[in-house]
Amino acid sequence: MASLIHMSSATTIFTSSSSSSSSSSTAARLLHFTTTTKFPNTISRSNPLQFRISNPKFPKTIITHSSSSSASAIQVDNETAATVIDGKRVAKDIREEVAVEISRMKDEIGIVPGLAVILVGDRKDSATYVRNKKKACDTVGINSYEVQLPEDSSEEEVLKHISKFNDDPSVHGILVQLPLPSHMNEQNILNAVCIEKDVDGFHPLNIGRLAMRGREPLFVPCTPKGCIELLHRYDIPIKGKRAVVIGRSNIVGMPAALLLQREDATVSIVHSRTKNPEEITRQADIIISAVGQPNMVRGNWVKPGAVLIDVGINPVEVRSRKPRGYRLVGDICYEEASKVASAITPVPGGVGPMTIAMLLSNTLLSAKRLHNFRFDRFDVFGVWVCLKAPLK
């Protein structure tokens, strides 16, 4: 079976905008990223669920007025007063933070992280995501290796490439773009990625560890990790809150619920067989929706002041001049829900960009771990990654 292997040696980005003059402040922000440190008290909580801006000195990470360089305020939808959680902006900050660390690692031990991506078939959306992953790697200085296989490839073909990347010391992260063609057994393929390089966090051992108290996964799946990272970066409390996850997929809903639980939320999962889901979501302080049903969560499903994280990316046909002929909408009816919520992620520009940012962060984490490079005490989920920790 023909396969195309494309290898690119990525460049470090320390020449232009992320100049060395800004590296110390960026490195400082990295602490927020690599530890559980929260931002300063930037949001008042007179009503514990109603987050309002009280401090104009909001950190750069969550300033979203892209036209202005002044650190004025987070973006608030004027009509609704809900804070718009700007994933695009946060993802950009994370890319800068990852780039600083990659540069430091290269300077200190001469190691450049490598990410291998396997794409099977010709789904346009998957090809776009893989292209964007490669672009993101180039931006931060990660070497990327890509294998493209035709739709009718055999499972063995995919396994052969995984095995090769498992053995390649220049590769620190391996991912197989999902979904796979229907004739392939996804489990067999995900099981074959060695857990030390499982930057998607989909290996059953990583998911199993995520589910167990007292055990730590080596990697957390990127999209749910991105959801929690957004909550952290917007200083939105999770501990003791009621959280509802809508959807129970292996790659988003289930790990998102596990992560919220690890953060001491009280978690309910709503799924396709749940009766009267709106009665459950109405009790939630935090909703993460990942079902792929456009505008399913209406305004009257939401408790006033709730925080809404929308993972759905649903194409909806439009008869306009839009070149694509469709626009993207989330699972949450933004127009209605943003009038009730205190904070909400938009689609596009919310959780989506965080998926790739978290992949870069996981790849960096993997390279650091595999080379015993200095860790910053905790990763974003408080997973202990102590200095020179031996790999267990």
Ligand SMILES: Nc1nc2c(c(=O)[nH]1)N[C@@H](CN(C=O)c1ccc(C(=O)N[C@@H](CCC(=O)O)C(=O)O)cc1)CN2
């Ligand atoms: N192996 C994996 N497969 C898939 C994953 C994954 O994490 N690992 N997640 C999704 C697809 N995905 C990354 O692979 C992904 C989805 C969406 C976005 C994103 O940035 N979305 C934008 C909108 C993009 C557009 O305009 O089309 C947004 O929401 O703003 C990035 C990555 C399934 N497969």
